[in-house]
Amino acid sequence: MSGPTIPLRLYGWLAPRLIARRLPALQERMAGAGLAPRAPEREGITTIPRPAGRTVWLHGASVGEGLALLDLAKGLRDAAPDLTCVLTTGTIGGAEVIAPRLTTGIIHQFAPLDDPRFVTRFLDHWQPSLCVLTESEIWPNTLQALRARGISAALVNARLSEKSLKLWARLPKTAAQLFGTFAFIHCQDDNTRQALHALAPTVPLRVGQNLKAAAAPLPADPARLQSLRDAIGTRPVWIAASTHAGEDEVLLDAHRTLLQTDPDLLMILAPRHPERAPQILPLMADLRIAQRSTGALPTSDTQVYLADTFGETGLWYRLADVGFLAGSLLPQIGGHNPWEGAALGLPQLSGPYVQNAAADYAALTAAGALWQVQGDIAPHLSRLLGDADARAQASAAALAAAASQGTQRADVLHDLLALLPERNAA
Template sequence: MARFFYTLLYSCLLPLFVARLWWRGRQNPGYRQRIAERFGRLPHRPSANGLWVHAVSVGETLAAAPYIKAMQQQYPDLPIIVTTTTPTGSEQVKRLFGERVFHMFLPYDLPVFWKPFLRRIQPGLLVVMETELWPNLMAACEQHQVPVMLANARMSEKSARGYAKFSALTTPMLQRLTLVAAQNATDGQRFIELGLPENKLEVTGSVKFDVDLPIDIERAGEALRAQWGESRKVLALASSHAGEDEQLLAIYSRLRESHDDLLLLLIPRHPERFDAVTQAAKQAGLNVQRRSQGNANPDCQVYVADSMGEMLQLLSAADLVLMGGSLIPHGGHNPIEPAALGKATLTGPHYTNFAAVVDALVAEQALAVVEPEQLAQDILQYLNDPALCQLMGQTGQRVVNNNRGAVQRLVLLSAEMLKRA
């Protein structure tokens, strides 16, 4: 009955969802493209019994990439379908896999769209990255006998409270899952408390520890530093959100008192913010350049990374990395990539989305939590101490390497489920 009312409400709100796509398309035209796919229209018709991976946006797509590559390597004839929700996620899929996977947008969560969609792609297994669960999708998969694994699953305390408020929807949805592969035991226990049967839980670790670094990444970072100025300090704000770039711009003058040639590297999370971040830096009276317009010259004070797919290369050229999404109540972003690169890494106090990862790094002194109220003081502590930064970076690399292996565990679980299907 709860799902009936959910479906009724969703149907009534559907025109608003479409209007929101059109509205967001003002800044990112990708939201106005391929809208038919969101109603279940397929741009491809892959062979049956393939692997279907759903990754909402950029972060989930990057997390899924090592798993998808491992499945392609071990099962080269297996059709792989990747769905995303955002156009930025779509761009990442195309950049990482090109034509080696079938890609489309995820349809809206209504039975009228799921029935023809599933009948046409006939997947052997659906792997959903992290926590993107939809009641009608789970019900449709059960009806069509498609096993579903929630991979790299996380459930923060805040999210668990939210799901608990709608237990009439949440509990049946979790019970329809075939398996939850949780990042850690704490998150796994939250799934059980929400209604997941205990025999459907596996703790596999986080696939993000299996980050795949390009062989030449260190050389790429050195090349950027040669262009920017090898002796100057570089502070990177990675995956920033509105209100965070402004905090760094506000303290830039104080940071320059100790490092007058400091380069502030701003990497906005969403492309629609590139212009706003650039304008904010100009209004602060700083010399600004954008990545799309060439490399930072020696006079550049703020370098705005308005490109996609270059995060690792840019971070490899930084001395100190501050993770975005953590200076405001957003939940933070993944600090594993800069740690794997051997970079001293900081995060703000709002890191609930990656609490287990942050706690593991903090416990080994491979990451530090800073407060917005004393941001300049905390940043200067690390910029002024290269030895401390080097030690933190080396420790971060060790922690990442010690926690690898989740991808292979997911591959083995997937193989078993595909064989049974």
């Protein structure tokens, strides 16, 4: 293969300089979350010894991708118990959600930033036989390092935005070099498959279900769940999940409307980024609230429960009668993973902007488990909250749809296992 293209050379020169500027802010953020001892992981430095035997590196951006990869890691370990799986994510939220779910043979690390020095340290230490990236985690320096060392790589759950695909189409030689690194690519949809085939025609492509749909249901601590159920009692509950700035106001206004006819209604407001709580609190000055991060439970007169913690979404979905999945009211966000709620039988509503997972929303809509709404949200919430039969039907449809999504996982695991060296060759 010829040397790096000019864009890759430029990126290789520029990336370390940009990362050097960004690194202090990342370190400060990790220190603020009590993770200062783990900040060196972003530079490829770890205190964890490498176990003997074969190692697989799996990387996803944040919570949803990490949970899907955690499910794959467990599947790999079931098939090959000698494997060590190093699962990396790039966000604090990903670390906090995934860490309690780790099982034997699976290690979590923060991903090395895409500086060749950091990637080299990481690869020198862990010496993976296989690297599994997910969705749109295309890091040029990392991919070039993998190729230089002859480490097999796969891209699973590939999903590239129209903007990204247009960019790669303008850089066909660079795209061919990067995507040509992968031994196979599993695509979420046919549009991505067709685009990637044009960019890297020699790479085997598989198109199938979103692997997030096959992940295990989000867990919930039984004692915490019972404590919350005791506090809430028989009150009706809806959740505004994964909200972003600009959405909280709309959803709180819908709740104010609903309170006029059902003053007993409780809203759980779960921001996508819990650190936004100080910005959200002033929006609720006229409402009676309780805040999860303070340890408070909702009381009989609490109108909004601010769920400003990481790793407890499984609790909120189990408590709610109806969910509104945010990230869908703003076109620049594009929707979040609807399968987490579906796997727990939660009837869901969303806004119209779900282009990041259009096929998943379409599947759940067709099943009668999810409704995309525009305009005033309150009437749609009111309809579902007031119709127990409709909720029961939607819940059953959601569970059935989620249960049907597991077949692709086995195919992807088969393809990944085929890329591993024999046990005595590790």
